[in-house]
Amino acid sequence: MSEITELAARRLLIDYTRDMPLSDDDPTRIADRTFTDDAVWVTDGTELTREQLIAHAAPARKNVTAVQMLIDELLVDGHRFAARCRLSTEHRKLGHTVIEWILVGEIAGDGRVQRIHQLGRTT
Template sequence: MSDSPWPTPAKELAGYLRSYIQQMGLGSEDPGVVIDRYHTPDIEWYNDGTRLDRDRLVAHARPARKNAIALDVEVHDALVAGDRVAARYTLHSTMRKGRRLSNEMYLFGELAPDGRLRRVHSTSRDIPDQAGQGWSTDATQGQSTEATKG
């Protein structure tokens, strides 16, 4: 994995968060390939107390890809220490019917020796729509831009 062109969780946690979420939520590549790029085959992802293994993570990508047209990840904090990672970030989503969602995410993980994630514990909370408060999403690129204030 060290010669991969993709950011690994061990080497660039913020880059991983942006790349993984974009590829899983909006990408055309098979979700299983994306998961295997960043996670070990025995991945265990606990989100708000619900355990997701590799198969459930793959299944989670299908509705996300069907409903989301843009995703933006604002990484506020990202820390890698040995085989542990921690991050606080906000995920902004624009849905096909125009609805915008924002979720504040807290992630704690354990890395495998090859730098991929093997275990994740995350929790999230919905936050009010941030539209008009400094960000907007370019639906074609899925990147954050400063909104014009007037």
């Protein structure tokens, strides 16, 4: 399971964070390959469902012009992972922004993300 978990974590951190704001692909399709139907992403205490993550694509696509995710550390234990990373973006209104993330997550047996707890800090 650890290999599946590492691939799923990297797919989330790199592919998902790039594709949701920049891809022409349907946000629901991106979510389908990344998250289970009952997935929850808790950021700084705010809980987002899979449907809310999909809805977030529209404003992100309107405002984000470039994205780069740098993974500083990725730890995997069975179906769980922890990561320390930096999301660097170019934003139409905010300019260049960098957000440091610390995440812990759980991966379902099918290799999709089921739960994430995240703390973020804009630098």
